Amino acid sequence: MNERRRTVAPFKLSNVCVEIGLMRSRDDFVVGWRGPRNGVDFLVDPFNATCKLVFTKETAFSFKGEAKHTVIKCNFKIEFVPREINEIKRYKDFSSMIILLQLASSPLVYYRTADDDIEESVPFDLLDDDDPWIRTTDFTPSGAIGRCNIYRVSVRPRNGPSLNNAIAYLQKHRVPVLNNSPELRVRDEPDFGVPVPDPVFCIQYKEGITFKILFLVNAVMHRGIINQHQMSDEFFHLLRIQPEKVNLVALKHIWSLKHPSYDACKTLGFVQKWLLKNPKLLEEPRELNDIVEVRRLIVTPTKAYCLPPEVELSNRVLRNYKNVADRFLRITFMDEGMQTLNKNVLTYYASGIVRDITSNSNPQRTSMFKRVKDILSNGFYLCGRKYSFLAFSANQLRDRSAWFFAEDKNIVVPNIKSWMGKFTSRNVAKCAARMGQCFSSTYATVEVPETEVDSTLPDILRNGYDFSDGIGKISTELAMRVAEKLQLTVNRPCAYQIRYAGCKGVVACWPAKNDGIHLYLRPSMKKFESNHTILEICSWTRFQPGFLNRQIITLLSALDVKDDIFWKMQETMVSRLDRMLVDTDLAFDVLTASCAEQGNTAAIMLSAGFKPQSEPHLSGMLTSIRAAQLGDLRERARIFVPSGRWLMGCLDELGILGQGQCFVQVSNPSLEDCFVKHGSKFSETNKNLQVIQGLVAIAKNPCLHPGDVRILEAVDIPRLNHLYDCLVFPQNGDRPHTNEASGSDLDGDLYFVTWDENLIPPSKRSWVPMDYASGEVKSLPRDVKHSDIIEFFSKNMVNESLGTICNAHVVHADLSEDGALDEKCIKLAELAATAVDFPKTGKIVTMPAVLKPKLYPDFMGKREFQSYRSSKILGKLYRKIKDAYDEDYEASSGAAFASKEIPYDRDLEIPGSASFIADAWNCKCTYDGQLNCLLGQYKVNREEEVVTGHIWSMPKYSGKKRGELKERLKHAYNTLKKDFRKVFESMDVSDFDDLSDDEKNVIYEMKASAWYQVTYHPRWVQKSRELQVPDGVGETVMLSFAWIAADYLARIKFRCRGTKNVESNKPINHLGSYLADKI
Structure with a gap:
């Protein structure tokens, strides 16, 4: 149990002087706000790993509904954690010791007072030691806490020993400390104390500067790379005299720098000259x-x-x-x-x-x-x-x-x-x-006129439930047109999540009548009136590997699946990840089974005979996949399930499936599909489908109630064989199985499905499901106004409690012998169901105080709260992985290949490639510039993380934010890769379209060879290094450009290597066998 309170005393520096400001240059400090002359304490507290500035200040308050003001003494607290300190510099002057702290982001500001910081104010003064610390906004007139990131703290000599102890503690937490810094000039900023009226501090206008440029200037300032006092007339003059496209790239580059610039004009001028010298960028x-x-x-x-x-x-x-x-x-x-x-x-x-x-x-x-x-x-x-x-x-x-x-x-x-x-x-x-539906991220595909749409496909209603809630049908012909538009011509999806006019949901492929109707929509799909007729696609059915998570493990454990099962699964996964850097067969299996299409490039390279020991990009990709999957094991218990998938829900429109049954047919990925564009010889690939039969366990996130895990019987129904990579539910029975599983429906929800016998609860039966009937919906006696929507948004921010409820469920399930069957957990599951529906119903959920956790298990990593060592399976899994992962994280972060170590493979240098070299170099410069921008923008260390979609080095934001950022980065890179694949496939060769497939492939191989050479040849590696801005950021050379054409480089390598003496029964060699008679 974590019970250290006040056995560890804070390092307290009393009566310090504090100034908050900015560095105009390396030794010129400009003050934006100065603290009180007396009574400021600086505390470094090892108990909760925080640093605090605490002081008393008189503050004026206005009372709600009254014109009068009153002045009350308030205790203020400015708080930050050691990891938010970029560096500390130590100085001395005649009368005190001085430390200069540079913060990575603004601190947390609190205060404590009688009237408190409230909109509905208590109508009398009450100052009490039990008053809570209340979070507040920037209390300085000029917004200095938000604008400024440098804290100058002057400490009296008698506090010297405490200061040294505090500094030593911070150094243990990896805070860089620079001693004996040169003298510092201190002065007030020109507009010291002048109030900032706007809620957003920014430079609003500069003559001759466009909006696009000014927005980036503010981005650079807000990030603290260049501050407002450095943005002189000369700085804006430099922007005015260069073309907009130079400035856009320059400012994006400056934004991604890791350290502040102390000379804005020099930095901007240098980057502009670098770009003008290398216009390819x-x-x-x-x-x-x-x-x-x-x-x-x-x-x-x-x-x-x-x-x-x-x-x-x-x-x-x-x-x-x-x-x-x-x-x-x-x-x-x-x-x-x-x-x-x-x-x-x-x-x-x-x-x-x-x-x-x-x-x-x-x-x-x-x-x-x-x-x-x-x-x-x-x-x-x-x-x-x-x-x-x-x-x-x-x-x-x-x-x-x-x-x-x-x-x-x-x-x-x-x-x-x-x-x-x-x-x-x-x-x-x-x-x-419903308004938000129009802002769903979608791909616009084909126009479907209203004459081709039947909006009256009846819903299947029984016992007060809608068995077809959110699902319709699409004709095979229209589905093919959509797939072509999305470039999904191999293994075409059998269902799409859509937006059409005011409708939303899923449409699955079914044979259509010859009546000109191609889209069949149900009343449950229609949400509002719209005459928009483009069919928009949100997502589609595809191979998605199965992984457990904490919620699913908690429920399966409560349903008597033995701890040993989860333990062995994690041990197997870790063992495979450990061996994948030296065992190419095993690495190939990890890539194809657990990485979806993001592992294809590395898998093709392994199949072609490239080895991670001699191919740095391949090694980097495998290292990133390993580090990311180990990290997910530690943080989310994300254990790979070979006999499992994540599948989109669909409906048996034929009514064949009975209650308790389902149809599951899954695809197994094939690298042969990556070669389908190489000509007609390559188009006949096997779909490699598998129909699952027997008991399956299904669940949908969030899942907190033991009845959310449904045990169904998967059966083979030949008439449903056109549906794959989806979970087909019956339309028969007393209640939809979708509704039983977390109250879900068929409008695009994904379900975890496993047919692993070890993960099926011993009872072989489902627990009684929870009642997910949505409560009564409140309606206004009038039309909804814009102000109502704003009120709803702000009300949601205050009342959103799903995350808190889910966390409490984890704690109570961990503490109770009954796990998720504990009555507190059942109550929390009911509250979570209401909270999930808040965006639809507006019904507020309040969690009773008795359910709020006081302690948290160690595996939740809540450092700010008291914690205990969990004795349940999640605690055991976490501790087993934690130590190994922490050591590995340090090793991985420095594991980049140095430029001079890049080996060059002469097998990939082929005759005829020379004519493509100049164009290849131009393309590489452009690609590297854009990829570098992405790495800087998302603060990711290595290109291989982005290329594989296995991102592990991103700063540890809160889990939800980090997940969202990873998805945005993956999407941004996929866009970049698609763009350059188009560049690769476009040929400036006369009569190219008239050539045979074989002749085209020879030319493509030449071009791929050129792309490899400008990436790996020592002469071009040196040119790449010369291109980099010498700011300490670009020490590694980017290698992923060459592998945009991995399929063609693999062809060259296969031919050099030959297919003799190759064991054809090994999965890693299947691709070579397939290509042997085709290339």
């Missing part, structure tokens, strides 16, 4: 359909951050308004350090004595809530534009994110909403969700 990627550049603004309690535009999947609204796409902005409300904004930052409960006197047990709302509400209601100015709230999707609501739009004289927010559709629901939650 300026080439813009070709525009792809469905891809859009999105600008983001992160708003925290003390500041706001502009983020450089990111490439992401577009949506219906942005596609229609693409000419003003740069006027859309995504706002996300977060806590400092890019952490999730918990509701305790927005609300708090008064101390016990206040509640006793006022009989008010409702939470009070803090000034951060007021800041959020002000931005939502009144908008804000950024780069000279006024942004107003527009709408949000369901995912954005969970992430506390929303779309804003900068209106102009032609387009205003009501115009956009009117174009989106007619939203008649008088329930605010439903109305908001």
Whole structure:
């Protein structure tokens, strides 16, 4: 048990002087705010690993509903953790010792006072030691806590021993400390103390500077690379005299630097000259359909951050308004350090004595809530534009994110909403969700006229349930057209998650009548009126490997699946990951079984005979996959299940399946599919499908109730054989199995499915499912207004409690002998079901105090709370992996190949490639520049992480935020790779289209060889190093460019290697056998 309270005393430095400011140059400190002359204490507290500045300050308060103000003494606390300190510099002057702390992000600001920081104020003064510390916004007049990241702390000589102990403690936590720094000049900033009126501090306007450039200038300033005092007239002059495309790339590069610049003009000028000298780095990627550049603004309690535009999947609204796409902005409300904004930052409960006197047990709302509400209601100015709230999707609501739009004289927010559709629901939650449908990330495919759509396919209703909720049908012909548009011509999907007009859900392939109808939609799919007729695709059925997670393990364990089963599965997985760097057969199996299509490049390289010991890019990919999967084991108990998949839910439209049955047919990936474009010889690949028969366990996240795991019988129904990589449910029975599993439906939910006998509970039966009937929906007596949507968004931020409930469930399941069967867990599962539906119903969930955990198991990693050593299976799995992973993480982070160590494979140098070299070099420069930008933007160490989609070095933001960032990065890289694959496939060769397949392939091989040479040949490696800005960032040479053409390089290697003396029965050699008579 973690019971250290106050056995560890904090290092306390009393009566220090504190100044917050910025560095104008390396030895010039500009003060933005100065603390009180007396009574400031600086504490470094090993107990909870925090640093605090604590002091008392008089503060003026206004009382709600009254004009008068009162001045009250408040205790303020500025708090940060050691990992947020970039570096400490030590100085001395005549009378004190000085430390200069540079913070990576703004600290947390608290205060404690009688009136507290509330909107609904208590109408009398009450100062009490039991008052809680309340989170607040920046209390300095000029917004110095948000703007400035340098803290100058002057310590009296008598506190010298405490200071040395505090510094030693921080050094143990890897904080760099520089002693005997040169003298520091200190002065007030020119506008010291001048109030900042806007909620977003930024440079609003500079003559001759376009919006795109000004937005990036603010992004660089908000990140702290160049601060406002360095942005002189000369700095803006440098921007004015260069073309916009030079400045865009230059500012993105500067934004991605790891350390602040102390000379803005020198840095900008240097990068501009570097780009002008290497114009290849300026080439813009070709525009792809469905891809859009999105600008983001992160708003925290003390500041706001502009983020450089990111490439992401577009949506219906942005596609229609693409000419003003740069006027859309995504706002996300977060806590400092890019952490999730918990509701305790927005609300708090008064101390016990206040509640006793006022009989008010409702939470009070803090000034951060007021800041959020002000931005939502009144908008804000950024780069000279006024942004107003527009709408949000369901995912954005969970992430506390929303779309804003900068209106102009032609387009205003009501115009956009009117174009989106007619939203008649008088329930605010439903109305908001339906508007959000238009902002779902989708691929626009083909137009389907209303004459080809039947919107009256009847729903299958029984016993008060809808067995077909959210699913329709698509004709084979239309499905093929959609697949071609999405370039999914191999193993075409059999079902799509769609948006069409005001409908949402899934459509599965079924033979159509010859009546011209290609799309069949049910009433349950229609959410609002719209005349939009493009069929938009969110996702589709495909091979998705099966992995367990903590929730599923908790439920299976409660249903008597033995601990040994999970233990052995993790041991097997770890053993395979450990051996994959030396055993190529095993590495191949890991890649093809557990990495989906993201492992294809590495698998092709292994098949062709490349070895990780001599091929650095292959080694880097395998290392990244290993590190990421080990990390997921530690953080999420994400154990690979060979006999399992994640599958989209579909319906047996024929009515053959009975209650308790399902149909499951899964594909097994084949590398042969990667060669299908090489000509007609390669097009006849085997689908490699497997029909599962016997008992299966299914679950859908979140799953907290033991009845959420359903045990079904998978049966073989030949008439359903056209459906694969999906879970087909029956339309017969008393209650839909979808509804039994976490109250889900068929509008796109993914289900974990396993046919591993060891994971089927010994009873072979499902637990009684929970009742997921949604509560009564509140409706307004009038139409929903824009202000109602804003109120709903802010109300959700305060009341969103699903994460808290799920965490509490983990704790109580871990503490109880009964696990997830414990009555507290059952209650929490019921609360979670209501919380999940909040975006649809608006029904608020309050977790009873008795269910709030006091302690957390060690595997949850909640350092800020007291913890205990878990004796359950999740604790055992966590501790087994933790030590090995921590050591491995350190090893992996420094495991990059140095440039001079890159071996060059002469097998891949073929005659005829020389004519492609010049073009290849230009392409590589462009590709590397864009990939480097992605690595810098997402703070990822290695290109192999991005290439494989196994990202492990990203900073440890809160789990949900990190997951979202990983998905955005994967999507951005996939877009980049697709773009350059198109470049590779486009040939500037006369009469190329008239050539035979074999002749085309010879030319493609020459081009692939050229791409390899400019990446690996020592002469070109040296040129790549010369291209890099000497800022300490680019020590490694990028190698992934060559492997965009991995299929053609593999052909060359296969021919050099030959297929004699190769064991054809080994999976790693199947590809060679397949290609042997074709190349």
